[in-house]
Amino acid sequence: MLELKQVGAAYDQVQVLFDVSMNVKPGEIHCLLGRNGAGKTTTLKTIMGLVTANKGTLSFNNVSLNGLSAHQIPKQKIAYVPQGRGLFTELSVAQNIEVGLMVRGKGTSTKDKVLELFPRLKERLKQRAETLSGGEQQMLAMARALCIEPDLILLDEPTEGLQPSMIQLIRDVTIKMRDEGAAILLVEQRIDAVLSIADRVSFIERGVIAETVTASSVQNNPAMLTRYLGV
Amino acid sequence: MDFGPHLFLALLEGSITAAVLALTAVGLSLVFGIMRVVNVAHGEFFMLGAVFAWWITSMLGAHPVLGFVLALLFAPLLVGLIAATTDYLILRRINYNPERTIVATIGVLYIIQQLTLMTFGPEARPVTAPFNKRIALPWFENGADGFTLIWPWGLGTTTYKLAVIVAAVVILLMLWLVLTRTKWGLIMRATQLNSDMATAHGIPVDKVYAMVFGLGAALAALGAVLVVPIQQAHYLMGADPLLLSFIVVIIGGLGSLLGTVVAAVFIGLSDGIISVFFSPTLAKILATLLVAFVLIFKPNGLFGKSAE
Ligand SMILES: Nc1ncnc2c1ncn2[C@@H]1O[C@H](COP(=O)(O)OP(=O)(O)O)[C@@H](O)[C@H]1O
Ligand SMILES: [Mg+2]
Numbered sequence: 426m427l428e429l430k431q432v433g434a435a436y437d438q439v440q441v442l443f444d445v446s447m448n449v450k451p452g453e454i455h456c457l458l459g460r461n462g463a464g465k466t467t468t469l470k471t472i473m474g475l476v477t478a479n480k481g482t483l484s485f486n487n488v489s490l491n492g493l494s495a496h497q498i499p500k501q502k503i504a505y506v507p508q509g510r511g512l513f514t515e516l517s518v519a520q521n522i523e524v525g526l527m528v529r530g531k532g533t534s535t536k537d538k539v540l541e542l543f544p545r546l547k548e549r550l551k552q553r554a555e556t557l558s559g560g561e562q563q564m565l566a567m568a569r570a571l572c573i574e575p576d577l578i579l580l581d582e583p584t585e586g587l588q589p590s591m592i593q594l595i596r597d598v599t600i601k602m603r604d605e606g607a608a609i610l611l612v613e614q615r616i617d618a619v620l621s622i623a624d625r626v627s628f629i630e631r632g633v634i635a636e637t638v639t640a641s642s643v644q645n646n647p648a649m650l651t652r653y654l655g656v
Numbered sequence: 657m658d659f660g661p662h663l664f665l666a667l668l669e670g671s672i673t674a675a676v677l678a679l680t681a682v683g684l685s686l687v688f689g690i691m692r693v694v695n696v697a698h699g700e701f702f703m704l705g706a707v708f709a710w711w712i713t714s715m716l717g718a719h720p721v722l723g724f725v726l727a728l729l730f731a732p733l734l735v736g737l738i739a740a741t742t743d744y745l746i747l748r749r750i751n752y753n754p755e756r757t758i759v760a761t762i763g764v765l766y767i768i769q770q771l772t773l774m775t776f777g778p779e780a781r782p783v784t785a786p787f788n789k790r791i792a793l794p795w796f797e798n799g800a801d802g803f804t805l806i807w808p809w810g811l812g813t814t815t816y817k818l819a820v821i822v823a824a825v826v827i828l829l830m831l832w833l834v835l836t837r838t839k840w841g842l843i844m845r846a847t848q849l850n851s852d853m854a855t856a857h858g859i860p861v862d863k864v865y866a867m868v869f870g871l872g873a874a875l876a877a878l879g880a881v882l883v884v885p886i887q888q889a890h891y892l893m894g895a896d897p898l899l900l901s902f903i904v905v906i907i908g909g910l911g912s913l914l915g916t917v918v919a920a921v922f923i924g925l926s927d928g929i930i931s932v933f934f935s936p937t938l939a940k941i942l943a944t945l946l947v948a949f950v951l952i953f954k955p956n957g958l959f960g961k962s963a964e
């Protein structure tokens with residue numbers, strides 16, 4: 426479904442991604458793991474067109490993403506939940522959701538369906554996004570992403586900075602989103618948070634995807650984690 | 657004239673300055689708030705508004721009212737289109753880099769100014785107001801037999817001047833409604849708050865920027881069309897509005913629209929009072945000093961949020 430072949434990308438003159446080759450299959454939770462600064466966030470930004478690939482090809486459902494403007498990517502049903510949540514902080518919960526609905530002209534039925542998943546948000550529709558707790562903000566970012574009824578959701582460190590109880594909740598929501606039919610490309614630094622829910626895992630090292638394996642094979646191979654993550 | 661009526665007159669003149677300044681400065685503030693662009697050419701868009709108003713009304717010389725209505729509609733529209741094109745051709749290409757946009761808009765300032773000099777010429781040209789009835793204004797006197805209304809000689813204004821104030825208030829209210837109550841407003845605010853995530857939700861940020869830049873310039877042009885029957889059109893008339901807009905936007909807090917309007921009213925009224933009782937130059941000196949103090953003691957403006 427999502428197919429990256431030898432993708433490279435740079436910030437100004439500095440090349441950050443060298444050879445990112447991977448694919449995400451329909452309905453899977455695919456985890457992208459790597460150390461701090463390995464290029465995980467940049468990979469997601471490149472998929473979203475927010476950083477322009479200067480090498481390689483990206484395609485989604487057989488549509489080339491290389492030629493699309495960044496604002497056309499969400500119309501392909503790819504949703505993005507960035508690191509740090511990227512909420513419209515001064516807007517209300519309801520307005521953040523409304524921006525999410527704009528992409529594909531989705532109406533109230535989608536909104537109601539999404540809010541069913543997040544009862545805590547439903548109670549806080551008028552509240553400004555920046556006044557929510559960390560976990561609620563993460564939920565809002567995920568709810569906003571679901572508004573485009575995505576086939577693929579890019580999740581960048583959704584549990585970063587959250588309490589353990591919240592981490593559990595975000596994990597449950599991630600599984601729910603998958604069950605709704607979306608494939609998920611999940612970036613994490615903490616392996617324990619994701620291994621139990623992931624189907625496959627790709628390791629990225631200094632801008633290169635080193636290998637892609639099934640999650641179960643990682644569980645039986647701690648040496649792999651030491652090598653790529655230093656744990 | 658006694659002090660009371662004299663002050664009243666000064667406040668009235670100041671309100672006109674305030675009304676036009678509010679429109680112009682809100683345009684500058686909007687562009688800065690959403691795009692983080694300091695538009696040094698803003699005063700030239702003001703000037704173009706006045707020049708186009710002259711051009712449109714003089715083509716329809718026989719129908720001053722119709723000509724003015726058309727000028728009110730089309731001068732801001734034309735200026736907005738020119739500004740949007742400027743954004744698309746120049747600012748977008750330099751990636752809205754803060755230093756480069758300042759240099760680029762200085763360039764735009766001179767291009768617009770010199771092109772106007774070459775075509776419109778160096779003369780100041782008047783535009784006839786669509787209506788301009790003089791009205792005398794009453795004042796009260798606390799004499800031997802209590803409060804009485806009097807009509808001091810020289811205390812008066814024109815219907816047009818009052819209409820300018822009303823029009824500015826209506827336009828600002830409409831702008832506020834658009835920004836807070838419509839889908840367009842939501843798109844602009846989302847772009848302002850996080851342009852990457854706006855893009856990731858399908859908002860064509862390039863187009864929003866071109867539109868906002870056009871809207872900002874159109875607001876300046878609207879202010880100019882309103883004031884040109886009082887002031888005349890001239891190719892150098894952009895300097896004062898630019899300076900005053902900067903002063904207002906800094907005092908009001910960069911990017912804060914409400915702060916901008918409040919500061920415009922404050923600066924406009926004090927400009928009126930100081931100009932009438934002392935001199936217009938002193939008014940500008942004091943306003944500039946005020947900016948210096950604001951920058952030293954409250955760099956985010958009197959109404960701006962403190963940096964987090
Ligand atoms: N906006 C940026 N400008 C320049 N360099 C950047 C920028 N963002 C990230 N980088 C650099 O790119 C590399 C990869 O960063 P990133 O993709 O954020 O890593 P990760 O998400 O895996 O921690 C790092 O070396 C980082 O310093
Ligand atoms: Mg990252």
